[in-house]
Amino acid sequence: MIVKAQDFLSFLIKCQKESLGGFRQVIVPRKSRNPEDNQQLFEEINDSTEPVLESYRTIDPLRALFYFSRETLLPADKGKKRLIVGAKGCDMAAFQILDKALINEDFVDPVYQAWREQTTIISTDCAEICDSCHCTLVGGKPYTDQNYDLNLSGVGQHYLITIGSQKGEELLKIMKEVVDLSLPQGDEIDKIKKNRDAVVVKLNEQNSRFSRSEDYSALRKSDIEGWIDDSKSCIGCGGCTNICPTCYCIIINDDSTGEEFIKVRSADSCQLHGYARVAGGDTPRPKMYQRFRNRYLCKFDYMKSNFDMIGCTGCGRCIDVCAGEIEFREVVQKNMQLPKVQE
Amino acid sequence: MAQTNPYKTFAAEIYEIIDESPTIRTIRVKPEKPIPFRTGQFIELTIPNIGEGPFTPSSSHHISDKMDVTIMKAGFVTEYVHKAKVGDRIGIRGPYGTCYPIDEWKGKDVLIMGGGVGMAPTRSLFLSLLQDIDNYNSITFLVGARTPNDMIYKQHIQGWRDIDKVNILRSVDRVPEGEEWNEEVCLITKLLSKINIKPEGNPVVVCGPPIMMKFGTMDLLKYGYADKDIYLSMEKKMYCGIGHCRHCVIGQYYACKDGPVFTYDKVKNEENIWE
Ligand code: SF4
Ligand code: SF4
Numbered sequence: 001m002i003v004k005a006q007d008f009l010s011f012l013i014k015c016q017k018e019s020l021g022g023f024r025q026v027i028v029p030r031k032s033r034n035p036e037d038n039q040q041l042f043e044e045i046n047d048s049t050e051p052v053l054e055s056y057r058t059i060d061p062l063r064a065l066f067y068f069s070r071e072t073l074l075p076a077d078k079g080k081k082r083l084i085v086g087a088k089g090c091d092m093a094a095f096q097i098l099d100k101a102l103i104n105e106d107f108v109d110p111v112y113q114a115w116r117e118q119t120t121i122i123s124t125d126c127a128e129i130c131d132s133c134h135c136t137l138v139g140g141k142p143y144t145d146q147n148y149d150l151n152l153s154g155v156g157q158h159y160l161i162t163i164g165s166q167k168g169e170e171l172l173k174i175m176k177e178v179v180d181l182s183l184p185q186g187d188e189i190d191k192i193k194k195n196r197d198a199v200v201v202k203l204n205e206q207n208s209r210f211s212r213s214e215d216y217s218a219l220r221k222s223d224i225e226g227w228i229d230d231s232k233s234c235i236g237c238g239g240c241t242n243i244c245p246t247c248y249c250i251i252i253n254d255d256s257t258g259e260e261f262i263k264v265r266s267a268d269s270c271q272l273h274g275y276a277r278v279a280g281g282d283t284p285r286p287k288m289y290q291r292f293r294n295r296y297l298c299k300f301d302y303m304k305s306n307f308d309m310i311g312c313t314g315c316g317r318c319i320d321v322c323a324g325e326i327e328f329r330e331v332v333q334k335n336m337q338l339p340k341v342q343e
Numbered sequence: 344m345a346q347t348n349p350y351k352t353f354a355a356e357i358y359e360i361i362d363e364s365p366t367i368r369t370i371r372v373k374p375e376k377p378i379p380f381r382t383g384q385f386i387e388l389t390i391p392n393i394g395e396g397p398f399t400p401s402s403s404h405h406i407s408d409k410m411d412v413t414i415m416k417a418g419f420v421t422e423y424v425h426k427a428k429v430g431d432r433i434g435i436r437g438p439y440g441t442c443y444p445i446d447e448w449k450g451k452d453v454l455i456m457g458g459g460v461g462m463a464p465t466r467s468l469f470l471s472l473l474q475d476i477d478n479y480n481s482i483t484f485l486v487g488a489r490t491p492n493d494m495i496y497k498q499h500i501q502g503w504r505d506i507d508k509v510n511i512l513r514s515v516d517r518v519p520e521g522e523e524w525n526e527e528v529c530l531i532t533k534l535l536s537k538i539n540i541k542p543e544g545n546p547v548v549v550c551g552p553p554i555m556m557k558f559g560t561m562d563l564l565k566y567g568y569a570d571k572d573i574y575l576s577m578e579k580k581m582y583c584g585i586g587h588c589r590h591c592v593i594g595q596y597y598a599c600k601d602g603p604v605f606t607y608d609k610v611k612n613e614e615n616i617w618e
Contacts, residue, residue, distance in 0.1 A: 074350040106600065107349040107585035249589045252350075252582045256391040261352035261434050263395075268588070275590065277580065282553065284579075284618040298592070305595035 001161045001172065002188065007179040008152075008159060009051060014178060015083060016045050021174040023120070025082035027065065029058045038130065039320070042084070053086045054127035054154045056142075057315050061245035062091035063098060066115040069242075073252070074263040076110035079118045083171070087123040090135045090315035092144040094245035097307045101248055111265075120167045123148040124159075125195065129202050132316025134329055136203040137210060140314050143196055153192040160188050210329035212336050216300035216310065222335040224289075230331045231292035233324035238269030240318035240328075241295065246303070246311045249275075270294055296332065349585050352389055352434040353378065355410070357427055363495035364488075367460055368425055369401060369413040374435055377407035381442030382471040383464065383576065383604040387584050388412060388420075389434030390427070396420040397439075397581040399603070401463040403470035404442075410435070413463035413495065439584040441604045443468050443548060443574060449478045452540045456559055458487040458531050458551025462495055464576050465550050469503075476508060483538055486513040487531025487555065491524040512537060531555060532562045542567035550576040557617040560607055570608035577602045577616070 003011075016026040028051035029040040039059040040052050065084060071077050102109040103116070126133075126142035135142055144151060149168030152159040161181075163169050175181065241247040249270055255262040268275060271291050277283040285291045303311030319328050355374040362368050380386070382404040389395040396418075402411035414424045427433070445468070453472060457465035465484070472482055484503070488494040494515065504511050512534045514527035527534060532555070547568050549559045556575055563573055579591035579598035591598035594613030596605070610616050 074348060074352065076348055076350075102587060104586075107587065109587055110348050110350075248587070250583070251588060251590070252395070254389055254391075254393070254395040256352070256389055256434060258391055258432075261354075261389060261391070263350045263352070265583075265588075268590070270589075275580075282618065284615040298589075302592060302595050 001181040002155075002158050002184055003161060003175070003179060003181055005053075005154075005157050005159060011175055011179050012045055012051070012083075012085060013047065020178065021083075021171060022081050023083045024080045027082060027084045029053065029055070029086040032059070042086075051086065053124045053152065053159075056126050056128050056130050056133055057088040057090055057317075058086070059243070059317060059320060061094070061243060061315070061317060062087050063094055063245045063248070066119070067098070067102075067109075067112050067248055069267040070264060071111045072255075072262065072264050073109070073111055074261060076114065079111065079114035081118045083120045083122065085122040085124070087121050087144070087148070088126055088315075089123075089141050089144045090133075090313040091245050092121075092123055092147050093135075093140050093313040095147045096309055097246045097303060097311060098248060100307050120149045120171055121147070122150045122152060122168075122171075123164075124151070125153045125192070126199055127154055127195065129199060129206065130316065130320075131206070132319035133203060133314065134207045134210065134316055135314035136200055137207045137212075137329065138310060138312050138314040139214075141196075142199040142203060154195070155188050155191050158188075160184060160192060207329065210333050212333045216304065216336070218336045219296055219300050219332070222338045224293075226335045226338040227293040228289045230326065230334070231289040233326060234271075234288055234292050235323050236271050236273065236288050236291065237323050238271040239321040239323060240326075241269040241271055242267060243317040243321045245313055245315055245317070246299070270298065296335070300332070350436060352387075352436040355433050355435050357429055357431045357433065358409075360427065360429055363413065363497075364493045366416045366493070367413060367495050368416075369411050369463075369495075370424060370427060370433075371402075371409065371411050372433060372435070373409050378410060378435055378438065379407040380404055380438035382445065382467045383442035384438035384440050385581065385584070385599075385603055386410075386412075386435050386437035386439070387581075388424075389436070390420055390423045391432065391434065393423045394420040395434070397584060397599075399464035399467065399576070400438075401466045403467060403474060405471060405474045413460065413466070415460040437584060439581075440599050441602055443604055445472060448472075448546055450480055452481045452483070452545045453479055454483045454485070454538070454540055454545065454547040456485045456487075456531060456534075456547065456549045456551070456555075458555040458559075459489070459493065460495070461551030461555070461576070462486055462488075465548060466496060468548060473503075473506065473509075476506065479508070481508045481510065481540075483510045483512070483540060485531055485534045485538070486511065487515070487534070487551065488513075489516045490519055491515055491522045492519075510538070530558075532559050535562055535566055542572075543569075544572070546572050546574060548574040548576070553578070553617045564607075570611060571606050573607040575605050575607060575610070577605055577610070579603075 032039040148164040151162040250265040299311035355372040359371040401413040581599040582588040586600040
């Protein structure tokens with residue numbers, strides 16, 4: 001179906017205000033208020049919000065809306081029914097890891113599961129890219145073909161709507177009652193394919209200087225000196241992991257009282273010194289370069305074994321936020337080409 | 344299927360406290376409902392208002408309505424365990440992780456090495472084996488501690504030694520002035536030269552401080568044990584116990600889900616396993 005961009009926007013505001021479809025919250029990307037940074041952020045929509053639906057990914061990862069920095073696991077927080085619009089390919093791809101990690105046959109994170117179940121996601125194709133975007137370098141695409149409920153592809157002042165799930169179908173029914181939807185004229189599909197291809201070409205051009213093989217096992221074998229060198233400007237702040245759509249490391253805090261057992265989880269980062277310290281004080285990675293390297297190995301090696309998919313979706317956020325101005329793509333490329341000197 | 348909240352915690356009451364050494368204490372608890380586990384698995388123990396941490400029970404897995412947990416004073420939570428009193432209420436969630444596959448050890452000569460507080464999980468194993476001692480050809484328990492005063496479970500040793508097919512050798516690293524000791528004085532790994540077990544096809548379990556696990560494993564390999572017969576209890580930071588927090592990751596494995604009991608052949612190619 002086709003919807004006018006303007007109509008779609010008024011539908012979203014109506015949803016938020018009148019809880020159409022039972023949604024208690026509608027979240028969209030909007031421009032950063034600081035004109036100097038070219039970033040978008042997720043925000044609960046209101047009358048003055050100017051959603052930026054196409055463009056490129058937000059600076060805050062979608063993951064953070066499903067796995068907040070602090071949530072109570074016991075008794076489990078409940079979440080609420082909500083609609084998130086403007087999710088991008090790199091964020092959607094991260095669900096393949098998060099869902100396997102947190103909702104598996106052994107154990108389920110009850111709060112993450114609640115957010116997943118109660119959220120309807122409308123993804124949107126990227127119309128532009130930012131300097132750090134590199135989804136195609138890791139096998140991704142600037143649009144999504146999985147996990148979405150509805151997907152919107154921009155054609156002029158309209159969106160082509162694709163249904164991805166039962167939830168999406170239900171949402172479309174509600175939309176139909178409020179705004180005019182029309183049937184595609186015929187050439188939209190072609191136009192969209194052209195748009196998508198054009199963005200892919202831009203991405204490939206932008207990232208050709210970072211090209212590398214896909215055999216990431218080379219990273220584990222690379223010379224340690226390379227890591228020591230690359231980590232020199234790292235201040236160990238953990239910004240890169242906090243902003244990453246696939247990082248989900250947490251600590252469990254106990255807030256139990258005399259009467260009730262209460263367990264809370266909070267975000268953690270493998271870049272912090274105390275991360276893996278055991279009682280007694282030993283830590284397996286006391287040096288910064290070891291923790292720095294661990295992040296790369298976790299993404300490209302350990303997660304690959306755990307989830308059959310590398311832990312980088314190429315969103316480039318860790319590049320944008322790095323206090324040490326470390327170019328993630330360069331580090332990967334360089335260390336993959338640095339064989340170990342000697343044991 | 345995992346429909347229940349994996350963080351569900353059950354109350355337990357401390358009914359006895361045994362101070363095993365100046366820094367190691369066993370709390371004996373009665374949970375509000377039985378907590379069945381298999382020896383080698385661990386639990387997360389809550390001290391209300393204070394925190395929680397992973398511990399391996401030190402009692403037999405044939406008992407589930409009571410549990411012993413032996414804990415060394417080593418940090419914030421354990422500090423409070425050492426201040427606990429009989430009648431105090433704690434919390435337990437779990438059990439989590441892998442166990443020692445003792446059903447596969449029928450007819451074998453089982454060797455166990457427990458160093459320091461690492462003797463706690465191995466006592467659970469030892470007691471679980473004793474229950475069906477007829478199943479095994481022999482059980483050899485090598486026990487190490489820094490000094491005689493650090494030696495735990497002292498009051499049980501004689502009773503265990505009296506059991507047929509059981510052989511217990513103990514060593515301390517040194518005997519400070521004023522302490523008494525009439526058993527071995529050497530590193531626990533040196534006790535290997537005093538036993539006579541055929542290593543081929545027999546299991547050996549190692550649990551203790553990282554340095555002892557490392558050199559113990561090296562010595563066992565020299566002694567003739569196969570990689571796949573050496574069982575290691577890995578101590579890592581297991582926050583969640585369910586493979587969600589990633590703190591205990593050993594390369595591609597989670598110590599909490601794929602372990603804490605690993606065979607050496609499984610982890611030997613991963614980095615930093617001894618740290
Ligand atoms: S590692 Fe960096 S580029 Fe890759 S997904 Fe995480 S934040 Fe994005
Ligand atoms: S954001 Fe940059 S400086 Fe901060 S921990 Fe990550 S790599 Fe280091």
